[in-house]
Amino acid sequence: MNVIVFEDSGVENLYPVTTGRPAYAVTCGSLRLIDFLKSLNSRMIGIVRPFLERIQMLDFPELEQSIDLSQRWTLIVNARLAPTVKNWEKISALMESSNQLLPEGILIRVGWATAAAIIPTSALQGYPLISACFARNFFKNAQSSTVFQSGLSQ
Numbered sequence: 001m002n003v004i005v006f007e008d009s010g011v012e013n014l015y016p017v018t019t020g021r022p023a024y025a026v027t028c029g030s031l032r033l034i035d036f037l038k039s040l041n042s043r044m045i046g047i048v049r050p051f052l053e054r055i056q057m058l059d060f061p062e063l064e065q066s067i068d069l070s071q072r073w074t075l076i077v078n079a080r081l082a083p084t085v086k087n088w089e090k091i092s093a094l095m096e097s098s099n100q101l102l103p104e105g106i107l108i109r110v111g112w113a114t115a116a117a118i119i120p121t122s123a124l125q126g127y128p129l130i131s132a133c134f135a136r137n138f139f140k141n142a143q144s145s146t147v148f149q150s151g152l153s154q
Contacts, residue, residue: 001095002067002074002121003037006047010080010113022048022056023079031083034060040095042075043068069121073098073105076117094118 011023018026024033024046037044046063048056056063067074075095081087094106098118105119 001042002071003042003044004076007079033083071121074121
């Protein structure tokens with residue numbers, strides 16, 4: 001499974017702690033979202049604000065520049081997702097159940113924001129991944145037969 005962690009416009013609400021680092025690298029207690037995501041041992045892509053792209057490349061060289069199109073599913077996670085054990089358990093359970101998902105995948109929202117999604121990788125073809133506009137463009141017209149107001153917290 002591919003994993004994409006992206007910053008959306010809500011990252012501005014985390015100012016000033018996100019001024020010089022991606023939102024996924026902010027420490028909450030002793031945890032960072034990026035560390036949870038790394039433990040998935042999946043191909044991972046990070047989409048950050050343009051001025052942080054070079055910092056991301058230097059601090060997180062393990063992040064890829066493209067997805068693996070041979071993978072059936074792609075997990076997409078908002079970089080503002082709080083790195084709590086509860087959220088981690090929900091994301092893990094979601095990944096484990098990916099074989100039972102509807103063909104359209106699943107979209108999880110917290111209020112107006114997309115918290116996470118598992119979508120068919122084929123749905124990403126034609127979207128420029130390494131772009132600050134990715135999340136806005138992709139989720140603007142996201143079609144999913146299953147949208148949950150979940151217990152995930154941002």
